[in-house]
Amino acid sequence: xxxxxxxxxxxxxxxxxxxxxxxxxxxxxxxxxxxxxxxxxxxxxxxxxxxxxxxxxxxxxxxxxxxxxxxxxxxxxxxxxxxxxxxxxxxxxxxxxxxxxxxxxxxxxxxxxxxxxxxxxxxxxxxxxxxxxxxxxxxxxxxxxxxxxxxxxxxxxxxxxxxxxxxxxxxxxxxxxxxxxxxxxxxxxxxxxxxxxxxxxxxxxxxxxxxxxxxxxxxxxxxxxxxxxxxxxxxxxxxxxxxxxxxxxxxxxxxxxxxxxxxxxxxxxxxxxxxxxxxxxxxxxxxxxxxxxxxxxxxxxxxxxxxxxxxxxxxxxxxxxxxxxxxxxxxxxxxxxxxxxxxxxxxxxxxxxxxxxxxxxxxxxxxxxxxxxxxxxxxxxxxxxxxxxxxxxxxxxxxxxxxxxxxxxxxxxxxxxxxxxxxxxxxxxxxxxxxxxxxxxxxxxxxxxxxxxxxxxxxxxxxxxxxxxxxxxxxxxxxxxxxxxxxxxxxxxxxxxxxxxxxxxxxxxxxxxxxxxxxxxxxxxxxxxxxxxxxxxxxxx
Amino acid sequence: xxxxxxxxxxxxxxxxxxxxxxxxxxxxxxxxxxxxxxxxxxxxxxxxxxxxxxxxxxxxxxxxxxxxxxxxxxxxxxxxxxxxxxxxxxxxxxxxxxxxxxxxxxxxxxxxxxxxxxxxxxxxxxxxxxxxxxxxxxxxxxxxxxxxxxxxxxxxxxxxxxxxxxxxxxxxxxxxxxxxxxxxxxxxxxxxxxxxxxxxxxxxxxxxxxxxxxxxxxxxxxxxxxxxxxxxxxxxxxxxxxxxxxxxxxxxxxxxxxxxxxxxxxxxxxxxxxxxxxxxxxxxxxxxxxxxxxxxxxxxxxxx
Numbered sequence: 047x048x049x050x051x052x053x054x055x056x057x058x059x060x061x062x063x064x065x066x067x068x069x070x071x072x073x074x075x076x077x078x079x080x081x082x083x084x085x086x087x088x089x090x091x092x093x094x095x096x097x098x099x100x101x102x103x104x105x106x107x108x109x110x111x112x113x114x115x116x117x118x119x120x121x122x123x124x125x126x127x128x129x130x131x132x133x134x135x136x137x138x139x140x141x142x143x144x145x146x147x148x149x150x151x152x153x154x155x156x157x158x159x160x161x162x163x164x165x166x167x168x169x170x171x172x173x174x175x176x177x178x179x180x181x182x183x184x185x186x187x188x189x190x191x192x193x194x195x196x197x198x199x200x201x202x203x204x205x206x207x208x209x210x211x212x213x214x215x216x217x218x219x220x221x222x223x224x225x226x227x228x229x230x231x232x233x234x235x236x237x238x239x240x241x242x243x244x245x246x247x248x249x250x251x252x253x254x255x256x257x258x259x260x261x262x263x264x265x266x267x268x269x270x271x272x273x274x275x276x277x278x279x280x281x282x283x284x285x286x287x288x289x290x291x292x293x294x295x296x297x298x299x300x301x302x303x304x305x306x307x308x309x310x311x312x313x314x315x316x317x318x319x320x321x322x323x324x325x326x327x328x329x330x331x332x333x334x335x336x337x338x339x340x341x342x343x344x345x346x347x348x349x350x351x352x353x354x355x356x357x358x359x360x361x362x363x364x365x366x367x368x369x370x371x372x373x374x375x376x377x378x379x380x381x382x383x384x385x386x387x388x389x390x391x392x393x394x395x396x397x398x399x400x401x402x403x404x405x406x407x408x409x410x411x412x413x414x415x416x417x418x419x420x421x422x423x424x425x426x427x428x429x430x431x432x433x434x435x436x437x438x439x440x441x442x443x444x445x446x447x448x449x450x451x452x453x454x455x456x457x458x459x460x461x462x463x464x465x466x467x468x469x470x471x472x473x474x475x476x477x478x479x480x481x482x483x484x485x486x487x488x489x490x491x492x493x494x495x496x497x498x499x500x501x502x503x504x505x506x507x508x509x510x511x512x513x514x515x516x517x518x519x520x521x522x523x524x525x526x527x528x529x530x531x532x533x534x535x536x537x538x539x540x541x542x543x544x545x546x547x548x549x550x551x552x553x554x555x556x557x558x559x560x561x562x563x564x565x566x567x568x569x570x571x572x573x574x575x576x577x578x579x580x581x582x583x584x585x586x587x
Numbered sequence: 588x589x590x591x592x593x594x595x596x597x598x599x600x601x602x603x604x605x606x607x608x609x610x611x612x613x614x615x616x617x618x619x620x621x622x623x624x625x626x627x628x629x630x631x632x633x634x635x636x637x638x639x640x641x642x643x644x645x646x647x648x649x650x651x652x653x654x655x656x657x658x659x660x661x662x663x664x665x666x667x668x669x670x671x672x673x674x675x676x677x678x679x680x681x682x683x684x685x686x687x688x689x690x691x692x693x694x695x696x697x698x699x700x701x702x703x704x705x706x707x708x709x710x711x712x713x714x715x716x717x718x719x720x721x722x723x724x725x726x727x728x729x730x731x732x733x734x735x736x737x738x739x740x741x742x743x744x745x746x747x748x749x750x751x752x753x754x755x756x757x758x759x760x761x762x763x764x765x766x767x768x769x770x771x772x773x774x775x776x777x778x779x780x781x782x783x784x785x786x787x788x789x790x791x792x793x794x795x796x797x798x799x800x801x802x803x804x805x806x807x808x809x810x811x812x813x814x815x816x817x818x819x820x821x822x823x824x825x826x827x828x829x830x831x832x833x834x835x836x837x838x839x840x841x842x843x844x845x846x847x848x849x850x851x852x853x854x855x856x857x858x859x860x861x862x863x864x865x866x867x868x869x870x871x872x873x874x875x876x877x878x879x880x881x882x883x884x885x886x887x888x889x890x891x
Contacts, residue, residue: 368790389790397792410783414805424791474787 052120052222052255053079053102059114060097060106060279071097071110073279081222082253086270086287088260088302090493093276095259099225102257103140104132120222138168141216145228147208151200158196161215170219183214186251187244206237210244217248224249225257230265234355234520235564242268242566243577261493263302264566267291268573275299287570301495310505313530315545316345319382321481321514322367322400327376329366330538336362337538339376344482347508349515351529351546353522353561359538360518364484367516368402381481398428401475405487407467411459417444417470418455424477443473447503465496472503476511484516489524501528522565526550534558605633627881634877641871645691652684657839664853667860674860676850682860688841689864694871696757696836697823701815703761704822708768709811713799715769716776727773730766738763739828746834756835760825764818771814775807809882816879820872827868843868 055077061068072094079085087095097110104124106112117124119140124132136142144150152160162176171179177196184192187210200208209229216224229245230238246269249256258269266273266287273290275282275298283296294300320343330336337359344350352360365371367378369389378385380399386392401424404410411420422440425431431439441451447469459467468488475483485504489497505528508515519525525532525546532550533543534557542555553559563576609632644651653670654660658680665675673682715723733741745759779785780803788802827844829835836842843864850861 370786370790389792392792394792397790402787402790404783404787406783410787412784412788412802412806414808415801419801427791427793478791 050081051078052081052083053077054118055098055102055115056118057115058098058101058112058117060094060101060110061113062110068111068113070113071279072101074115075276075279075281077102077274079223079255079257081255083272084249084256084258084270086258086260086266086273087276088263088266088273089276089282090261090495092278094279095261095276096227098276099227099257099259100142102223102225103136103142105136134168137164137221138170138219139222141219141221141224143209143212143216143224143226143229146232147212147229148200148205148232150212151208153200156197156199157203157211157215161196161211161218164215165218168219176218179218180214183217183248184211186248187211187214188240189214204237206233206241209233209241213241213245213248217252217254220252221254223255223257225259227259228261231260231262235522235566236355236560238265238566239564239573239576242573245269246573262566264568264572267568267570268566275302291568291570309527310349310530313348316348316530318345320345320379321381322516323379323382324363324367325377325379327363327366327373327378329362329371329373331371335374335538337366337373340535340538340540341376342533342540342543344514344516346481346512346514348530349508349517349528350531350533351517351519351525352533352535353519353525354535355520355561357537358535360520360535361486362538363535364402364486364516364518367482367484368400394428398424398478399480400482400484401478401480402484402486403468403471403475403488405490407459407464407471407491410471411467411474413459416456416458420459420470421473421477424474428478439477443477446476446507447473464492465499468492468496468500469503472500472507476507479511480513482514482516484518486518487520488517490519490521497524504528522562534561601633602629604636605629608632608636608639630877631881634874634881637870637874638878641690641694641874644687645694648687648691652687654681654684656684656688656841658684673863676846677852682863685841685846686843686863686867689843689846690867692836692840693823693826693843693868696753697819697826700757700760700826701764701819701822703757704764704818705768705811705815707761708765709772709804709807710799711765712769712772713776713803713807714795716773716780717795717798717803723773726769730769733763733766734770739825742825742829743832743834746829751834751837753836756826756829760822760829764822764825768811768814768818772807772811775810776803779803779806813879813883816875816882820875823868823872 055075057074057076058072059070059074060072062071075094075098077085077098087098089095097107100107101112101117102119104117104119104127112125115125119135122131122135124135151157158177158180161180162173165171165176165179166173170176180196181192184195189195189207189210195203195207195211203211213224213226213229226245230241233241242265248254256269258266260266270287272284272286274284275290275296277298283290283294283299285295290299294302322344324340324342327340328335328338340359340363342350352363354360362371366373369385369387369392372387378387380396385396389397418440421443422431422436425439425443426436429439440455444451444454449466449469454462454466459470462470471488488504489500492500501524504515507513515528517525517529529546531544532546534541534549534555536557542549542553542558549558550562553562563579566572606629609627609629612627612632612635659678660681661671661675661679663675663677663679665671665679667674671681671683673686676682676685711726715726742759742763745762746755749755749759785798785802788798793802826835827842827847830842830844831848833845833848835844838845846864847861853861
């Protein structure tokens with residue numbers, strides 16, 4: 047079927063400024079988009095996905111400039127068109143949905159007022175008609191109470207609902223092209239499904255063309271007709287979804303597909319006294335109980351993954367174990383001995399035994415200290431190392447996390463990449479020679495290939511140093527590759543726990559089932575099948 | 588005509604001094620600091636040159652001054668000319684000598700006072716932010732109460748109670764100014780205390796002293812340094828104001844504030860001599876602010 051071309055980008059070059067020098071961000075990318083087609087753009091962070099997406103609107107961020115090529119949108123050259131013409135197109139014929147709807151809505155206005163702004167300004171509809179239209183679109187996006195939800199403020203609706211309201215808003219003028227910039231990245235897996243399904247339906251209903259930017263391959267497989275892979279501002283491969291999934295041509299594309307291949311060997315069942323035993327812990331802030339009767343054990347050389355949606359109490363459990371949030375009831379046993387509830391009451395040795403690695407290495411490392419001190423301080427404090435012995439220990443630790451000691455020892459955290467920073471977080475935890483390391487979403491902020499490296503490192507260290515890990519995550523793919531046991535949490539309660547194989551093969555609880563089935567798979571038909579299955583289930587008496 | 592001419596001369600001096608000091612800094616700076624001085628604005632290099640000049644004069648006062656600090660060298664109110672190049676004051680002391688020694692006293696005392704105010708204020712401020720709770724409440728409300736009293740009147744009151752010596756002057760102004768520093772340090776530290784690396788350090792079992800010194804202070808340095816420059820000017824002006832009112836530095840010690848007051852009568856005769864110490868104060872204040880602005884700009888990470 048021959049379709050009309052909507053957007054043609056030819057040999058696009060885009061530069062960004064650092065200091066006084068311009069360096070290329072996009073190095074000659076071609077892109078063609080037909081009417082009603084959905085194009086997926088994937089790549090690591092820094093590949094130029096978002097920049098290319100914005101360039102499709104004829105827009106370059108501050109400090110960037112389009113330095114070559116043409117952008118032809120339905121016969122209009124967006125590069126040379128006057129700003130007034132481009133402004134007329136934006137919102138009316140080209141719309142943009144940003145990653146964080148929470149940050150993109152104006153918190154001071156009701157949703158429906160923000161919806162109506164664009165059609166009224168562009169003169170597409172009168173105010174009353176726009177409001178009626180908003181209610182209709184809210185309904186199509188399957189938002190609850192479409193008649194009423196528009197009159198709420200952004201903080202009064204959930205993240206997933208907000209993202210759908212944002213998509214509805216982008217649809218207000220029935221644009222020809224919508225650019226989705228990682229619209230579901232910040233959402234939980236269960237919420238992600240609803241948003242993906244709603245976005246896909248509405249794009250199909252109106253025959254809108256879309257550019258869907260994401261770093262998650264499984265997501266793009268559900269959404270896109272065609273996929274374009276970017277690497278450092280260059281196009282790697284461009285093919286329709288099915289053929290790219292089944293037969294990727296380029297090495298880089300294959301490596302993206304293979305990323306999830308890492309899986310930890312099956313471990314025998316653990317016996318003996320657990321390193322940490324959480325016994326019927328209840329804890330919370332103020333009058334609210336965030337954790338209710340939580341119990342689980344972690345044995346040496348074992349990884350226990352704690353999974354659940356945001357707000358399920360995963361991180362709160364970690365705060366109870368570390369002593370930042372003293373529990374109301376129950377006990378935390380360490381090697382069979384009860385730990386004092388508050389970290390202030392714990393001995394230095396008890397503090398040493400339990401270390402933590404944080405999600406955001408940027409805020410977890412003091413930006414003004416050099417690696418020497420960042421890693422050396424725990425060793426100096428807990429093990430009393432000084433002078434030459436301390437220096438040797440720091441070098442050992444750097445070698446252990448696969449960073450060259452001579453090159454890195456005197457660097458500041460700002461002189462490292464994201465993955466390297468996370469490695470320093472690991473080294474700092476190891477410097478204390480602990481028995482338990484709590485990993486709080488340690489891979490969530492990293493690219494997939496970097497994630498893989500960190501997971502392999504953690505796995506190797508566990509074997510060498512006899513560590514127990516508590517692995518907090520919402521990413522079930524990570525759980526599959528690294529965990530021995532899984533603890534599923536929902537609203538502060540442990541819903542289910544057991545060995546990984548048992549949980550993944552035969553989940554007993556509905557909630558676990560829902561969580562597991564919501565993880566996107568590479569198969570382009572996965573979303574369809576899932577939705578059919580769920581609706582069939584919902585119709586059962 | 589003379590006004591236009593003097594403005595042109597002043598601008599000329601500004602550019603010459605600024606360019607020369609920037610060139611000097613560039614050639615002297617160690618290799619890894621070179622970029623810092625390459626993008627330095629002319630105002631900042633001028634400011635730095637002036638500050639260095641003042642410090643040199645203050646340290647070398649006995650060497651460069653032609654006479655002794657309190658030495659009577661001739662008749663009262665002599666006009667400009669050799670050997671008293673800037674004339675004499677109402678007791679017949681050499682104005683140039685007094686001006687040079689005044690740099691030592693006024694600038695030196697202002698520096699010690701500001702440093703003291705910063706040590707006390709920033710330590711207490713960061714400590715309050717770190718510990719929080721009752722300690723924070725007590726300290727903050729106490730500081731609020733002190734800040735409610737106008738600074739100059741409060742200093743006058745304290746100086747009348749405790750007597751006027753250089754030591755009490757330093758302590759009183761430092762106490763009054765440390766309340767302002769406390770406020771700033773506390774609010775800056777409150778932002779830093781929320782970071783994960785502070786939580787990590789607490790969980791490691793670090794004591795309050797180490798947390799303040801190694802974890803919080805290095806990250807709070809930029810706004811504190813900027814505030815130090817501003818505060819230094821305020822202290823400077825406060826000392827001069829107190830001296831002018833007769834409660835600051837005691838005669839015969841040379842001090843720019845009291846020098847203006849002692850020779851104020853000359854202004855009625857159209858003589859600019861009494862205004863020279865005032866000009867010295869103004870020049871230093873402007874120079875310090877040039878440097879502070881530059882530091883603030885750099886610390887805030889603004890890139891043009």
